[in-house]
């Protein structure tokens with residue numbers, strides 16, 4: 509989103525991080541945006557409204573402001589704005605947004621705003637991890653045209669360390685600039701992450717039409733996709749139920765972000781958009797060979813394929829005859845594609861693995877991440893009804909190798925599992941890869 513000329517309503521609620529909103533306001537103005545401010549009463553205890561009024565050159569909308577002079581500010585301000593930004597958002601206002609309570613300027617504007625609403629939560633780690641806040645944030649994310657920003661782990665204003673930190677003002681500006689902007693028939697601006705929704709798959713850019721301003725322009729990603737087939741004889745094989753839908757969502761999302769996308773794909777039902785370069789293989793050994801050959805050209809590798817761990821030691825050259833007697837198949841392990849690619853990884857490459865676990869999934873995934881040496885592992889647990897193989901919704905979390913648990917710094921931090929679309933999952937991998945490449 510280009511912020512130049514944008515009208516932004518900034519809602520400030522009563523958290524210690526409210527002072528950062530002053531800097532945010534200035535940064536938005538520097539980008540050419542016009543900003544107005546509304547505040548909760550608690551927020552005025554942290555920053556004087558006069559500061560915001562002076563910076564924005566406009567009276568601040570306050571609960572006990574000059575109501576007679578401007579009786580409809582709760583409607584006029586959101587209507588004036590192209591987008592509404594709540595920074596910081598307290599646990600209290602988040603609860604009000606979710607439950608439709610509108611008894612202060614910030615929650616009133618949230619309710620009457622029909623444009624995109626961006627929420628930046630900030631609070632103490634214990635508050636952030638409380639069941640109520642977790643549930644409310646999840647619900648808020650499901651509201652139409654409402655975008656909840658990350659509250660990363662870090663040193664909090666209260667002196668503790670953990671999740672709940674407000675993004676820095678510059679990060680918030682970057683977050684907004686990364687959003688894609690479109691208008692619907694009502695002329696309302698809709699903003700969303702530069703993600704490819706499944707309906708966009710047909711309209712993704714052709715290879716020679718990639719927008720050079722996209723963050724992944726000039727970068728290459730190699731994705732493994734689908735399942736493998738391990739031959740028993742010329743007509744039979746060992747395989748699994750992977751449909752390839754996740755890999756298609758990942759390929760489409762990397763494409764939508766400007767990457768050059770190649771896949772090494774086993775058998776699968778889902779189809780890739782036209783601009784994706786596809787190498788077809790059947791067995792895990794074929795995939796291993798193709799990945800190790802092609803990875804030197806890639807900046808990012810995503811190991812999404814459901815690769816068989818074992819293959820028949822001997823594949824019969826003729827169809828095995830039905831003798832109605834017991835048949836014992838001897839299996840041997842397939843090569844570990846993730847580990848072997850990590851062994852060849854250059855320092856400037858990013859590798860994301862996948863783990864599908866059905867039990868003790870967090871422990872297993874942490875162990876797999878450690879053993880593999882990948883930069884991150886997407887833990888995918890098809891434990892909920894209607895999620896997993898062949899479905900569009902999945903239960904997942906992205907575990908970053910360099911994140912550390914606040915309580916035990918020796919352990920990798922495993923974020924909570926969440927339900928989301930395969931596009932949501934894909935977007936998280938793309939965002940992670942872009943950040944990692946930026947800091948490589």
Ligand SMILES: Cc1cc2nc3c(=O)[nH]c(=O)nc-3n(C[C@H](O)[C@H](O)[C@H](O)COP(=O)(O)O)c2cc1C
Nearest residue numbers: 521522523524525548550551598599600601630631
């Ligand atoms: C010093 C201090 C710092 C606070 N910081 C936060 C905070 O960072 N996040 C939060 O959700 N609440 C914080 N609170 C609690 C809120 O101020 C309190 O819930 C208040 O009712 C929020 O009002 P509001 O949501 O209408 O702004 C803090 C309270 C105090 C006294």
